[in-house]
Amino acid sequence: MDAAGIPALVEATRHLHGLEATWVESVPVHEQHQGATVWRGGCSRWGIARPGAYAWSHETEGRKRRFHAVIGLFPVDRPTVAVRTAVFSETRPVIVPD
Numbered sequence: 001m002d003a004a005g006i007p008a009l010v011e012a013t014r015h016l017h018g019l020e021a022t023w024v025e026s027v028p029v030h031e032q033h034q035g036a037t038v039w040r041g042g043c044s045r046w047g048i049a050r051p052g053a054y055a056w057s058h059e060t061e062g063r064k065r066r067f068h069a070v071i072g073l074f075p076v077d078r079p080t081v082a083v084r085t086a087v088f089s090e091t092r093p094v095i096v097p098d
Contacts (some may be wrong), residue, residue, distance in 0.1 A: 002026065002042050004057040004065050009044055012067035013055050019071075021046035021053055027055075029083045038087045042080035054082035058070075 002009055006023050013021040024045045031039040046053040052072035056097075057065045070082040 002044060002056050003059070004067070006044070008065075009046075009055040009057065009067070009069070012057065013046060013053055013069040016067070016069040017053065017071060019053065021055070024052075027079050029079050031080060031083050031087060033087075038082050041084055045079060054079050056083070 002011075004032060010021050010023070013019055026042045026044045029039060029041065030037065031044045041058060043054050043056045048057060053069055054072060054076070055067070055069040057067045060066045068083075068086045070076055070086055072082070076082050076085055
């Protein structure tokens with residue numbers, strides 16, 4: 001379970017995507033890249049009519065929290081893929097062709 005709690009994750013999903021969400025389940029995720037842990041924690045799955053969403057948070061400096069909410073559109077079909085998508089979107093530059 002996320003330390004921020006379900007109500008905070010509902011609000012994060014509403015704030016980040018403008019969607020009302022209903023909690024479905026929370027699962028542990030341990031995501032690694034080249035042998036290093038890039039995320040370890042819980043990820044909650046949400047029902048939002050269709051296609052669904054995934055949300056979680058983590059502590060940052062000064063006990064603040066960083067919230068993530070990823071919409072379950074292909075290829076995001078499970079919590080591990082949602083976390084991977086969020087982690088790599090923050091570390092890899094996005095190249096948009098001309």
